[in-house]
Amino acid sequence: MNDDEEGAVVLAEALTVRSDLAKRLEQLKARLLRNAKVQKGDTPAEDPAQMLEEFERNVGELRSLIARINATNAATVIEGGLTMTQALAERDMLRLCVAAYRDLAKEATITQSRTTRSEVRFHPTVSVADTQKKVDDYSKQLRLLEVKIQKHNWNTELV
Structure with a gap:
């Protein structure tokens, strides 16, 4: 992702690239593990050295991108002094609360039917x-x- 060639990159695009890079690293890891050993005298289906180079390159790119995303989130104020970083933390806590209360409501709902008095x-x-x-x-x-x-992800340029 080179913003000099493409112009300014918005946060939403950077988040998509981050996701793609993370998936790519998982795929490379799986390929590396499949080619980590072969029977004596055989050659691996893919060259582990080349895959390791690609893996390291992708790790470096992802590291840099995550740092830029984090810096952007810390510097972006979305409303009333709330930074994007704080909004993301709040979102995580709201998700936690929704899940906990939903599970509690489900568990507290009595759906048993009694067939005998002794149950x-x-x-x-x-x-x-x-x-x-x-x-x-x-x-x-x-x-x-x-x-x-989401609105700010599409309207905020990556640092």
Whole structure:
């Protein structure tokens, strides 16, 4: 990714390149492992030395790109003094809350049908309605924040 030739690079493009590089490194790793050993007298299907060179080149490119993305996120203010880095941390916490409350609501929902009087009866220890409301509230906050993040990803030039 060379911004001198292509003009300014926006954050969203850099994030896509980062994802592609990470996938490429995983693929190279898998290919390297498949060619790490051969039966004596055989040759590997691919040259591990060439793949290692490509791997190291990609690692260097990814390292540089991640540093630029992080610097951009730290310097980008998306609203009311909130930096992109802080917004991303908030997004992670909202995702955690949505998942936890969703799982709690699911677990507290009683779906057993009793066929005899001697069967164990379960009762929820939390209000499923209140818990589901929390899921809805956190989900809405998450959606709104993700829209802001995406908007800034496409409007922010990479440092």
